Amino acid sequence: MGWKFDKPLHEMASEEESTAMLRQWESEKHGGLWEGNNRLPLPFTYLIALIVLTAFMITMPIWGQRPNAEHYAPMVNEMDSAAVQNLATDEEKMKYLTAFAMKELATASDPRGPGLLERHPITWDDLQNIAPGIREAQTSQKYPLAFYNIVGDKIALANFEGNRTVNGDFFGEPTNAPARVQPWFDKGMIIDLFYVSYFFIVLILITKRLPSFTRKPDMSKTS
Amino acid sequence: MAGQFQKHKLGAAGIGGMLGLSMCITLFFPSFDFRSGESTWVGLDKTLSNGRVIGFSYEDPLVRGEGKPTTVVLNKDPKTGEAIDPPIRAYVYDAKAPLSAGVRHPSNMGPTVGKLSIEKGKIDQANDSDPVVFTIEATDVDGEEWHYVNNATVNNGWTAEAVLNTAGAESQYLIGRGKTVYITEGCWWCHTLLPEHTQDWQVFGTPPFLGDFNGEMPTAFGSDRKAPDLLHVAARNSSKEWMTMHFFNPRLVQPNSIMPRFDYLWGKTDANGKAIDFSKWRAEYNDYVSGKTVHPPEVPEYAPESEARALIDWVLMSLR
Amino acid sequence: MLLKLLFAKEEDIPPGSATIFFGYSAIFWFVVGTGLGSFNAAKLAFPDFVTGTEMFAFGHMRQVHVLAVILGWISMAFAMTMMYMTPALGNTKLWSEKLGLWNCFLWNIGLSLGLFLLWIGITSGREYSDLIWPIDLVVLVAVLLPLGINVWMTIAHRRTQGIYITNWFFGACTFMVMVTFVVGQAPELFNLTGLTEGYLTFWFAHNVLGLWITPVAAAIAYYTIPKLTGNPLYSHRIGHLHFWAIIAFYSTPASHHLLSAPLPEWLKSFASVEGVLILIPAVAFVANILLTMKGRWSMFVENIEIKFSVTGVLLAIPLNMQGGFQQTRAINWYVHGTGWIVAHAHLALLGMSTALEIAAVYFGLQQMLRRKLYSLALANFHYWFYIVGFCIYWISMTIAGLIQGAGKVYEVPYIDVVVAEHPYMIARWVGGTMVFTGNLVWLYNMWMTAREGTVLPKGRYSHELAYER
Incomplete structure (x- = not known):
């Protein structure tokens, strides 16, 4: 796989690879179907950013809590x-x-x-x-x-936060000492941040390896 | 290398990686948390009174509530005859009843409770094929009160037979069988066993706490509530007469109820061994509903071996 | 006929046999499932309707309705679409028609047995995992595994270099549903208890929707919409977003079902965030399909398959808006455990998923039988009874749920809530019965198609021919 990183948000595959992908795309039909190479319309991209923001905002441990x-x-x-x-x-x-x-x-x-x-x-x-x-x-x-x-x-x-350990041994017999106490605003939020970032990095790698959305496969060549 | 991105091997590895990470977070990580949950008295009571599994199992393939322990309330020591005040619960496992999930795998009850149950309670000396009696004892560890399972047959010398005889028929409760009826009759499609943390506790009592379920299977929380939550129903209403009428025909005590009639749980005969004439009862009830008679027909007393009895035992003894 | 084919040589089995048998089985189970639903709804509206016998008690019938619909109708319709879409998209034929027929045969036998046992009360007592573990093993070995093998092998033997997105979904979901199923049934197989059991029950209940029912239904739309409109799929790139977001975000939110159970706090919050993020695949899916419809919107009115498909896609919008937000603590305290959730579940299964499958079953059966649909009038009757019945059901249960929520918050005695809900219970029964009636008409229509539908000329598709009735 040839990579190029001069314009990472545009196209990461090498020129030959992108062209070859497009040629293949144009040459085969899946049971009479073919696919376009359009981008997600920009308003929808903003909508997705808004969803991610909302997801974190609305699940902050502020709502639906009881005093302890x-x-x-x-x-x-x-x-x-x-x-x-x-x-x-x-x-x-x-x-x-x-x-x-x-x-x-x-x-x-x-x-x-x-x-x-x-x-x-x-x-x-x-x-x-x-x-x-x-x-x-x-x-x-x-x-x-x-x-x-x-x-x-x-x-x-009735609290599960922080696994309980013996002398720092994660797999040993648990004792009553919590190994880690999370701050009030982080109830699973950090692990979520990691997970969501991982997803978007992988997704960007996947989609930017495709031929750029500015190149449209020429469907008239399809047999 | 053209079209590498579309090759199925790369994609399959990606699917595996993504799903693997997701399962790691949602299954593997929480397993450490679950493992450290210590059983409360409620949890021990549930696992001991329910037996191995409620629902389909080897000992009970037709889910009729077989192979379940009997819970008894003891007010005197079956061996010495000394009074026990306040009365305690003892769980009698006959030779046909396999040991409960908690006793079978002590780590299910939590690391400390499991250890106490083995070291002090000697539960590892019980086995499936011999009759055995368990109790729940309290002990003090580092200034904190812990409950553990006690093998009363080994530690107190109580035999199953002696415990049953001492308690007498009126103090024996078929809790495990009763919960089986709750499961097979699908009560949990409308009633939940999980009051909510936000609002419900003012009406339905406190939500369960960590350690209230260890060794219970199935938990039958329920999710689709068309009727009141039952986790603490016996604390709100402990009347056996009310329960009896309500199960036979809920509209006898609650005219607007949409609960089905569970008269078929009475079986063929009543407490006196007399055959129950359901068609006559229904005809008389219809007369009452249409205003032809003033009083509804009398609800037959359930037989001790009927499913109705087991269900009411479970409701009154376990849902407090 | 089926028995003869089961023991025939692979090359003697006409292509499309597995599709046809799966298709009619699915419709049959749909009629059974909705009939039971209508019956159960009647019992909730009129509690003394059919009383005094154990066999027709609500608690014995409810789980039969749920599993007949999920394992009978929805999953069999999925199998049916996989049997014809997977080979078509790979420009090849099905890897093994014989395996497909055996799969269909054993599926029907196993499901009938499992439902019968549930009906007489032999259950594991775990929601959505009600089948006892021997039946679970049958489902795994005789239902899911052969289906998966057939799909994977067909994809592996394709005659194209690339794999179309529908086949990506089919291949991945048949695998993921097996993983989900095994993990979900683990408490019964390995005697896991307590909170672990409760959590795994809902882990399964959530993920079977997230990794099987929703994505496969979406994958079907990726085939039917471009196929029938003749437009290319709007974007391969958005397909990637949809596919990967489904795996990442739809496999994690299980614990939002148990916000009141003492599960780890971090797990619940993690699940809630992921639960909102399921809007990402939803946005990608709806955008991709609706943009594919560009220039062909007249077919939404004229073409029965497109009518069903687009209805399903449009229903995905309220479905995901509800699903994303109702599970957060901010909203869940009000609607948890009420009829709102019942309405939402029917929006997912009877609304979005079913509408997409009905379209695919209509289309696939016509191609494989090589016959044009018997009657457009009956198909339209089916559509309108289905959609109006569903809307009555959905709206009435949503209102009932809001009443229940208010009753919960203001500590109204429960019996008053039951009284207040009564009119909506009757409406629910009317709606459910309309869907059932529509399905009976559908079954008749498909039966007549097999017998009397106009034969399709070679190389033509059904939607290219005019209706005669």
């Missing part, structure tokens, strides 16, 4: 304070605690916290039910708090 133990921890830490205990009703307590936690989380590296708390209010009773679990997780320090899922009044470790 990390988001409720400030509430749990504050719930026994005098300021809270002096409030009369459960509603008032929760109003105070939510505002408190939202202020605490406003400066965190993960900016989703305040919004999540606002969209998923929790009752005083539920908070009391999850509080022991959150305190235990805080003292044991075994996993990051964000690993603990909270649904209703239940708390559970």
Whole structure:
């Protein structure tokens, strides 16, 4: 295979190869069918770029998320304070605690916290039910708090992120230490970026090895 | 070299490479994650009460629920007679019931739970052809509570026969057989066993957590919901009478229900061994629907060996 | 007739026999599948319709409908098109007509057996993998493998240097569906359990659509549209984009079906991104085909095969718009598990895929029988009953799904949702029954074509001849 790289986005096959491909193209008919060599119309090329952009934007872990133990921890830490205990009703307590936690989380590296708390209010009773679990997780320090899922009044470790390893041995018996913790905005996004880039590189190599779209096979030569 | 790009060998290699990378990401990488999932109490309870496989298998080729363990609720020790409070569940495998997937392959239950079940629970001493009793025990490892499977026949000296006798017929539940009925009757084409993470938990209870399925087969999550989610149905409604009427004819208790009638699960005879006259029942029911009679006909009591009993056992005991 | 041919010598079997037997089998299973669909829909609308017997309970019939349609109608129609398109595109003849006939014979036997077992409740209990594992092995060895071998060998023995895009798809998809099938059935064969089982179930359920049903249907359009319009395919290059994007992006999004299960978070997000990216092959496919139609749009009205084909291509647009976005978390929380998804599934199978296959079956049977279609009027009747019935079904189930979604979000008691859905369940039944009626007419039309259709003169195609009825 002869390559040429002077105009990689135009044509990568050598001149003889391209011509030979076109000649072959013109000389055979597949069951009476033949193919044109047109480019994807430019608006569709932009559409594909837009699709890739949209795919990443719409799947950012912003939508459809629920708060985890990390988001409720400030509430749990504050719930026994005098300021809270002096409030009369459960509603008032929760109003105070939510505002408190939202202020605490406003400066965190993960900016989703305040919004999540606002969209998923929790009752005083539920908070009391999850509080022991959150305190235990805080003292044991075994996993990051964000690993603990909270649904209703239940708390559970339901996180798979980062494979667990023994002494760095990927294939050994797993222990409880996560080998790798992903940042909040990367839930499979990096691996996706790699995969999509790989696809487009391969695709460009494939299509640019074809005769350039400016050369049209001459169908009148077809027998 | 003309037309090299079209040659089928190059293309086939490309297809293999592309599909291989895709399968590497979607199958090989997650396999490490799946492997590290530790079974919870719910997961252990499922694998022990379901038996080896629900659905078609060697021991149950006609999918009638054969070769499944019996779950019993024990409130006293079958050997010493000491009271057990609160009562615990024991899973009795007779000689015909093959061991559950979790016991068969302890790594299915997660690395730590599997190890505990072998070292402390001695599950490796159980085999398919001998009767055996399992329980779920808790232990403390590094200040954290872990549940594991305990071979009660070896560790506690409980024989299958003694456990069944101690519990009595009213504390025996055919959970594995009941789930088989759920599968064969296609309940899961309308009901799901997977509340959603976003909205459902307020109505249908919490979604399952990691480790709630280890050793379960099939999981039968369901995807097309035409009816309420059932994962925690017994926590919402634990009335056996309601379940009985609802299964026999859902419109007895819920006039607008579109659920099919499952009266055929009663079999030929009722609890007293009397033949059930379905055509008479249906005629009387039609009279009730058309307003000719005030009361609907009485729902027959199901026989202990009927499929209806197993299904209700499973619903009330497993879906909590 | 079939039995005689099964044991005939290869050279004594008339070319096209495999196509003809596959074609009529496919239509037969389509009638069965849609009939069951109509019956099931009636049960959802009127729960006491046929009651009191295990055999006609909804839970016993639903999976029979699904698999009769997927393995009977859709996959057999694919096999039928492969039997005549693959050799035609390689300027050669089918590698083995005999293998094709045996494949068709064993396929019908195996499928009947599998569906009967499902009907009486002998199932593995895994969605879309309901067949028990011995039947799975039959499907693999007697259905998929012979089909693949016939296609691959025909391509290898072609008399052209290049391979047309349709044959690329046929060759790749027959291979990929086998891989998908083996991986999907692995939990039953190797006793895998728990989350692994749940994930592989949906890995199969997604990839059988992504690597078999959608791309093969698209490949069929790459043949029928240029063939019938006489235009060259608009672009070989866009074909490459479509083909490689299908393999890369349609094989990965399986876990978006299980967003609420405790699967690894990275896997779900990865799947969601890939799920949106399936719009890339869709854009490539629709653009390529619709640009090929240039100058021939009058055939959309005049020619029955083009009418079906272009309908299928146009339905691919809403199909992929829905499919791409409904699986992201941003939208999935509202529509997950509702009738919306049922509508979407029928848009894929009964809409896009089926329309393209009907066109190919119409066209292929006429060529292989060497007879002109019996009646244009009946064909048009089929088209309009099919498309109107489908639209009623699709729209009513979409509305029902939105009602269910609202009920879910606003915590409406479930029974009120059931009541609110009732009119749409009746509409669904009406729509499904219209499709079924159209198919009965189609079967009659094709039957009469075989018996009384005008014989095609040598070297002529059916669409070059005028209709007589």
